[in-house]
Amino acid sequence: MRVLIVDDDPLVSGALKVILEAEDDMESCDVASGGNEAVKKALSTRPDVVVMDIRMDDLNGIDAAEKILKEDKDIKILFLTTFLDDEYINRALGIGASGYILKQECATLPSSVRAVAGGQIVFGGKIVEKLPDLMNRTEKFDYEEFGITDKEKELIELVADGLSNKEIADKMFLGEGTVRNMMSSVLSKLDLRDRTQLACFYYQKIKP
């Protein structure tokens, strides 16, 4: 397996080279010291995996990765960085990188490189702790705090699905009038004006 190591700090890239070449399935670890050099080397030598820092002076890692992937989607990019930054993670995922792990966690670097070479995606544990905030935060809204009952909660979700009062009434086995009253109650508890604001509230505050 052939790996290209990219870091503008020779100390770091040297250390990584040692770590990786200690593994017997990883020979010939090439090294680049900046984004531009990384792009050039990656496209000329076509390594299996590029292990790259993000913050670099001449061309940052994300942009470099983008250029590489544009030419060759088979080259796997594994970001190895000091920073835990939402924006970076987001962009890294967006351009189709194969992983994002922290330098602190580089003990497992060889395993990660292998997994990435095999087509898997690898994230550092610390990073994934942030993922739920970005994509999965369901249900951390505190209905209790506003005195919202279970039925009212159900009603809110149905409104957020675009149902009319009549449809909600049918689904909850209640009269339409009752639904209207519940709606009224919910709206006043949340200090909203109408069902549309309730739907907006749901998507913005409850299940963003």
Next chain:
Amino acid sequence: MRVLIVDDDPLVSGALKVILEAEDDMESCDVASGGNEAVKKALSTRPDVVVMDIRMDDLNGIDAAEKILKEDKDIKILFLTTFLDDEYINRALGIGASGYILKQECATLPSSVRAVAGGQIVFGGKIVEKLPDLMNRTEKFDYEEFGITDKEKELIELVADGLSNKEIADKMFLGEGTVRNMMSSVLSKLDLRDRTQLACFYYQKIKP
């Protein structure tokens, strides 16, 4: 490194056992054939990693993982499944699992297990192709495709802010009647019934 393999198909769990035990750093791969057994074995033997299927008859993988993690957050859970399902991926991430890869991609299983044991998170490549859809899609909705004009787009955003027709009219320097007409036009273009559904549509499809 100690691994617990969970799959209700003995053929699969047997194959996995062979694959993993071929690695010299993985001994004693225990096997469970269902969710309940998995929980019991995981908590009694405390393996480093649990490789688990999701669909199982008695107790599904997600729920089993949840029980295990509740007792011991250090046990890493790696889901190995046949299905590529948003809902599963979402839940798996939500409960703090360490990975989710497809059975088709199991060639890299040993690497993945090592990476997971080291605290990294691993996703199958096919799965990550879906991630940007879930967390990174900003503004890729194609208004053009539905023949939505710029003004109509503005109206949609105001509706998604919970404004009434009157308020929208004031903001856009139009008559309220005009806003109503535009609303009518937008709703029919998007095949929706009322402003609340429009708000839902906005948060679900346009700016999720």
Next chain:
DNA sequence: AGATTGTTGTGACAAATGTCATCTCAAGTA
């Protein structure tokens, strides 16, 4: 000029929505 088109607006209408006072009924509770 005459015709076409698109934007903006009006008026009328039915339906849906939100609010309020009030009633019923079952389940506790003193």
Next chain:
DNA sequence: TACTTGAGATGACATTTGTCACAACAATCT
């Protein structure tokens, strides 16, 4: 038993909303 409480329902009411037909007007094209 008598009292309170809460969920569910009703009916009345004012607003808001969505639809439709159509008109006024400017810009553009023939």
